Amino acid sequence: xxxxxxxxxxxxxxxxxxxxxxxxxxxxxxxxxxxxxxxxxxxxxxxxxxxxxxxxxxxxxxxxxxxxxxxxxxxxxxxxxxxxxxxxxxxxxxxxxxxxxxxxxxxxxxxxxxxxxxxxxxxxxxxxxxxxxxxxxxxxxxxxxxxxxxxxxxxxxxxxxxxxxxxxxxxxxxxxxxxxxxxxxxxxxxxxxxxxxxxxxxxxxxxxxxxxxx
Numbered sequence: 001x002x003x004x005x006x007x008x009x010x011x012x013x014x015x016x017x018x019x020x021x022x023x024x025x026x027x028x029x030x031x032x033x034x035x036x037x038x039x040x041x042x043x044x045x046x047x048x049x050x051x052x053x054x055x056x057x058x059x060x061x062x063x064x065x066x067x068x069x070x071x072x073x074x075x076x077x078x079x080x081x082x083x084x085x086x087x088x089x090x091x092x093x094x095x096x097x098x099x100x101x102x103x104x105x106x107x108x109x110x111x112x113x114x115x116x117x118x119x120x121x122x123x124x125x126x127x128x129x130x131x132x133x134x135x136x137x138x139x140x141x142x143x144x145x146x147x148x149x150x151x152x153x154x155x156x157x158x159x160x161x162x163x164x165x166x167x168x169x170x171x172x173x174x175x176x177x178x179x180x181x182x183x184x185x186x187x188x189x190x191x192x193x194x195x196x197x198x199x200x201x202x203x204x205x206x207x208x209x210x211x212x213x214x
Contacts, residue, residue, distance in 0.1 A: 018047050018048055019051050022051055022055060023060065026061065027066065030052055030069045030070055031073045034070050034072075035074075036077065038073065038075075038080075038132070038136075039077040039078075039081055040137070045160070045164065048070075049161055050164050050165070050171065051168060052066045053164065053166065053167065053170075053172065054169065055168075055172070056165075056169055063169065067161065067162075070165070071154075071158065071161060075150070075153075078136040078157075081140065082137070082140040083140065084140060085136065085137040085139065085140020085141045086140035089141065090141050093137065093141075122135050122139055122144070122152040122156070126155075126156025126159070126160055132160070
């Protein structure tokens with residue numbers, strides 16, 4: 001498979017491709033995928049991290065090493081987006097949104113939410129499916145202190161990664177042998193993630209204004 005085809009499959013979020021990619025390339029694949037995901041490319045961490053947990057339960061990965069690699073990849077990815085916001089600024093980013101694969105409405109919503117809630121918004125955004133990486137850009141716009149940015153980001157990322165990793169490990173250890181339990185577990189997990197996403201989206205659009213905690 002060529003590089004362009006591989007990237008298209010990764011960015012397309014192909015579950016089978018991601019499973020095969022991680023199975024074949026191990027920790028290196030996890031690092032690459034999580035850097036891309038945290039840098040706002042449409043890589044589904046909801047698939048990548050549970051897959052790492054699943055493969056860990058099968059004995060193909062060490063769960064502690066996998067978790068550490070995922071965390072490192074996440075931190076590198078958010079640093080890229082923070083740097084984009086910090087060094088390029090809002091005007092340049094808005095002018096080249098297609099290049100960053102980001103919608104203006106999304107950046108506006110996150111920028112507004114960040115200005116209302118500051119560091120708390122950075123933490124909470126790490127727990128929201130699909131849009132977890134976007135908060136790094138507004139944080140860069142606002143030149144949020146790096147220590148605070150990484151502290152709140154890391155807490156949120158660790159919580160998110162732990163939940164997804166544990167879910168994948170559970171599937172690999174117990175539910176994979178029971179088709180009915182497997183389907184129920186996946187359905188419940190997807191519903192929970194969707195509920196979190198819907199609630200957080202509403203809060204971003206209509207949450208009470210507060211002074212930014214810079």
